[in-house]
Amino acid sequence: MKKFIDYITEEMMAAFEKAGYDKDYGKVTISNRPDLCEYQCNGAMAGAKKYKKAPLMIAEEVVGCLEGSPVFSSAQAVKPGFINLKIQEGLLAAYLHEMQKDDHLSVDLVKEPKTIILDYGGPNVAKPLHVGHLRSAIIGESIKRMGRFLGHKMIGDVHLGDWGLQMGLIITELKERQPDLVYFQEDYEGEYPKEAPFTIGELEEIYPAASARSKEDESYKEKAMAATHQLQQGNRGYRALWNHIMTVSVNDLKKNYEKLNVTFDLWKKESDAQPYIPEMVEYMKREGYAHLDNGALVVDVKEESDTKEIPPCMILKSDGASLYNTTDLATIVERMKLFHPDEIIYVVDKRQELYFTQVFRCARKTKLVEENTGLYFLGFGTMNGKDGKPFKTREGGVMRLERLLAEITDEMYKKIIENRNVKDEDARRTAEIVGLSAIKYGDLSNQASKDYVFDVDRFTSFEGDTGPYILYTIVRIKSILNRFTQDGGSLEEGQIKEAVSESEKALMLELTRFNSVVENAFEEKAPHKICGYIYDLANDFNHFYHETKILSEEKKEQKASWIHLLLLTRDVLETSIDLLGFSAPERM
Numbered sequence: 001m002k003k004f005i006d007y008i009t010e011e012m013m014a015a016f017e018k019a020g021y022d023k024d025y026g027k028v029t030i031s032n033r034p035d036l037c038e039y040q041c042n043g044a045m046a047g048a049k050k051y052k053k054a055p056l057m058i059a060e061e062v063v064g065c066l067e068g069s070p071v072f073s074s075a076q077a078v079k080p081g082f083i084n085l086k087i088q089e090g091l092l093a094a095y096l097h098e099m100q101k102d103d104h105l106s107v108d109l110v111k112e113p114k115t116i117i118l119d120y121g122g123p124n125v126a127k128p129l130h131v132g133h134l135r136s137a138i139i140g141e142s143i144k145r146m147g148r149f150l151g152h153k154m155i156g157d158v159h160l161g162d163w164g165l166q167m168g169l170i171i172t173e174l175k176e177r178q179p180d181l182v183y184f185q186e187d188y189e190g191e192y193p194k195e196a197p198f199t200i201g202e203l204e205e206i207y208p209a210a211s212a213r214s215k216e217d218e219s220y221k222e223k224a225m226a227a228t229h230q231l232q233q234g235n236r237g238y239r240a241l242w243n244h245i246m247t248v249s250v251n252d253l254k255k256n257y258e259k260l261n262v263t264f265d266l267w268k269k270e271s272d273a274q275p276y277i278p279e280m281v282e283y284m285k286r287e288g289y290a291h292l293d294n295g296a297l298v299v300d301v302k303e304e305s306d307t308k309e310i311p312p313c314m315i316l317k318s319d320g321a322s323l324y325n326t327t328d329l330a331t332i333v334e335r336m337k338l339f340h341p342d343e344i345i346y347v348v349d350k351r352q353e354l355y356f357t358q359v360f361r362c363a364r365k366t367k368l369v370e371e372n373t374g375l376y377f378l379g380f381g382t383m384n385g386k387d388g389k390p391f392k393t394r395e396g397g398v399m400r401l402e403r404l405l406a407e408i409t410d411e412m413y414k415k416i417i418e419n420r421n422v423k424d425e426d427a428r429r430t431a432e433i434v435g436l437s438a439i440k441y442g443d444l445s446n447q448a449s450k451d452y453v454f455d456v457d458r459f460t461s462f463e464g465d466t467g468p469y470i471l472y473t474i475v476r477i478k479s480i481l482n483r484f485t486q487d488g489g490s491l492e493e494g495q496i497k498e499a500v501s502e503s504e505k506a507l508m509l510e511l512t513r514f515n516s517v518v519e520n521a522f523e524e525k526a527p528h529k530i531c532g533y534i535y536d537l538a539n540d541f542n543h544f545y546h547e548t549k550i551l552s553e554e555k556k557e558q559k560a561s562w563i564h565l566l567l568l569t570r571d572v573l574e575t576s577i578d579l580l581g582f583s584a585p586e587r588m
Contacts, residue, residue, distance in 0.1 A: 162242075363431075467582065470584075
């Protein structure tokens with residue numbers, strides 16, 4: 001469906017051309033002075049120099065060519081040469097009627113869908129998710145949903161860290177605590193137990209204990225490094241333990257991601273890339289891309305245009321061991337082989353930008369990807385407490401994600417019970433839904449690359465630019481629609497008619513922007529643009545609602561028009577929050 005602003009721009013271009021000027025000066029933008037007009041065109045100002053005419057004279061000639069326009073109810077030339085525009089109410093109503101009939105609410109599917117892999121997880125196994133994992137999951141999930149809504153093939157990959165020293169540490173600590181387990185018997189040839197010798201709770205205690213000890217006990221650390229090497233070389237007992245660790249950890253991770261309403265298409269791991277490493281390393285050596293530098297195998301990735309030092313990308317350490325670089329490059333090889341993506345997007349802490357610059361340049365220089373394959377780093381800022389430092393528990397430790405979700409849910413539960421608009425048995429589930437909106441909207445309403453302050457009091461407020469405010473607006477609309485049908489009204493009758501008030505027209509104009517906002521938000525990988533849009537839309541609706549007696553309106557056709565306007569507003573808001581990764585309850 002054509003964008004609403006395109007109708008306006010085409011009409012202005014035709015007027016410029018009719019007046020004898022280049023039609024490209026007819027570009028239209030949303031007015032920055034909504035008290036004066038709805039849209040504006042500054043083309044006369046831009047064309048003054050070329051045509052050696054006063055901007056106001058050009059503007060007046062163009063406005064003269066708009067006489068009787070079916071698009072504009074008003075077009076005015078004002079000093080020093082702006083053209084102020086107001087839209088015909090009939091055109092606006094007709095556009096929204098077509099938008100409401102469209103299953104996709106005016107958003108066109110892309111003509112050439114891309115296959116896009118989105119790497120937005122990255123937790124290490126055997127560790128609980130904490131608040132540091134929040135932004136990657138929330139931002140990545142939203143971008144995945146936007147891409148799918150537009151028709152792209154989006155493949156979300158959690159990309160678990162499962163192959164480093166933490167595995168050797170867990171195995172070593174387990175061996176010290178339970179040396180008689182069959183996994184440590186070198187001559188054992190039978191089947192290993194199907195049940196893990198630890199729970200997720202025990203596993204989450206074992207790793208930090210082992211990690212702390214390794215920092216103080218050098219011989220213990222050496223044992224852990226040896227155990228890591230044996231695991232990677234295929235030690236049978238250690239591989240069985242690794243499988244247990246993976247099963248227990250992944251089940252717990254899935255449970256926690258589910259609470260965040262975050263899903264992945266692939267549960268790939270660092271270890272999945274290991275089989276690709278030997279051949280990749282040999283290829284880089286054979287083709288002359290890699291060379292030895294102080295015993296380490298590296299690929300030079302600096303470029304003449306660099307304004308700062310970009311170190312070589314290390315492929316193997318001097319002892320022949322692989323690194324994160326090696327695994328990430330091998331993962332690119334695997335992704336190209338299995339999925340042949342047009343783009344790979346990494347949603348990662350912005351402090352890793354230099355690292356990904358090295359990896360991307362290495363992948364391109366060594367031709368691990370095709371020339372037109374997009375490799376993108378979407379770096380996000382940190383989530384901070386009110387003190388401006390990374391968000392911590394009251395005790396000063398890193399907060400577990402489960403605890404954060406529980407605390408937000410408890411806070412929302414208290415507020416919902418105070419309002420008593422929801423039955424007690426529904427209040428807990430409603431609190432979970434609204435709490436998730438508080439967390440996700442609180443995060444996504446900030447530009448991804450910026451740090452932000454996680455303010456529980458502000459994020460859980462039902463007023464202002466918050467998730468609960470957006471949900472409260474949706475629930476208000478649902479409540480009106482329910483009362484309308486309970487009184488015998490039909491949601492099928494009638495259609496959106498011309499606006500009869502300024503607040504109604506403002507709401508209608510905001511609804512027309514939906515397709516432009518979604519396309520732009522995905523193109524710029526900027527979920528905050530959808531947040532900004534629905535906040536404006538919610539404000540416009542509430543302004544209209546407070547000025548309009550919808551259910552007591554006596555004219556049947558007028559009431560039906562408003563009901564359809566509410567239906568469209570509800571659908572746009574609910575579609576938008578689904579793109580952000582949360583939903584609305586029926587009552588609050």
